[in-house]
Amino acid sequence: MPAKSFWLMKSEPDECSIDDALAMPRQTVPWFGVRNYQARNFMRDAMRIGDGVLFYHSGCAEPGIAGIGEVASTPYPDATQFDPKSPYHDAKSSRESPRWVLVDVRVLRKTRYLALAELRRHEALADMAVLRKGNRLSITPVTPAEWRYLGTLLGSASR
Numbered sequence: 001m002p003a004k005s006f007w008l009m010k011s012e013p014d015e016c017s018i019d020d021a022l023a024m025p026r027q028t029v030p031w032f033g034v035r036n037y038q039a040r041n042f043m044r045d046a047m048r049i050g051d052g053v054l055f056y057h058s059g060c061a062e063p064g065i066a067g068i069g070e071v072a073s074t075p076y077p078d079a080t081q082f083d084p085k086s087p088y089h090d091a092k093s094s095r096e097s098p099r100w101v102l103v104d105v106r107v108l109r110k111t112r113y114l115a116l117a118e119l120r121r122h123e124a125l126a127d128m129a130v131l132r133k134g135n136r137l138s139i140t141p142v143t144p145a146e147w148r149y150l151g152t153l154l155g156s157a158s159r
Contacts, residue, residue: 006052006142007042007071008130009105012059018066021055021107028106032078033088035100039139044075044101052147053105056130058138064115068154073104111154124149 009031011017021029034040053069077098080088093099119125129140142150 004051005046005048006054006144006147007047008054008056008065008128008140008142009069010056010058010063010138013057013066014060017057018055018107018110021067021069021105022110026072026106027108028072028104030078031102031105032080034078034102034138035088035090036137039137040100042139042141043103046141047071047075047103049074052142054142054150055105055107062113062115062117064113064119065111065150065154066113067107067110069105069107071103072106075101075103078102114150114153122149122153 011021011031013020015033016029021027031043034043049071051071053071054065055067055069057063057066077095078088078100080086081090081093081098081100082095083089084091088100090099116130119128120131125131125146128142128146129135129137
């Protein structure tokens with residue numbers, strides 16, 4: 001069995017916040033709308049059911065980690081790519097050959113809010129992908145060491 005991986009997944013809270021996810025059936029949300037090939041490839045090729053997820057609020061006044069979750073499904077086609085009314089529509093994609101996938105994410109718990117500014121103050125997180133200049137990816141890998149360290153800041157992220 002492959003080793004468990006860890007991910008930071010960004011969501012804009014006005015589209016899907018940690019509280020919205022917790023209110024969903026089984027506290028599970030489809031991670032739709034990813035339109036970056038590298039982020040898509042993480043979901044399609046690297047994510048496994050049970051991988052750890054840092055639920056991160058972005059596109060807001062104070063970005064940061066809002067909760068802990070896990071990957072809850074294998075990848076499957078993102079239906080928004082086929083909907084002409086969706087802001088995530090992709091006219092070049094077809095049901096026979098979809099370009100975009102998603103995974104379901106189950107929120108396990110809300111944590112204290114760990115803002116981006118606070119993340120930057122921890123030397124142990126200095127190499128974290130989300131902190132790199134110019135990084136705009138909506139999904140980034142988190143190392144096991146970063147996950148463990150964040151567990152101490154968030155109150156036991158590791159399970």
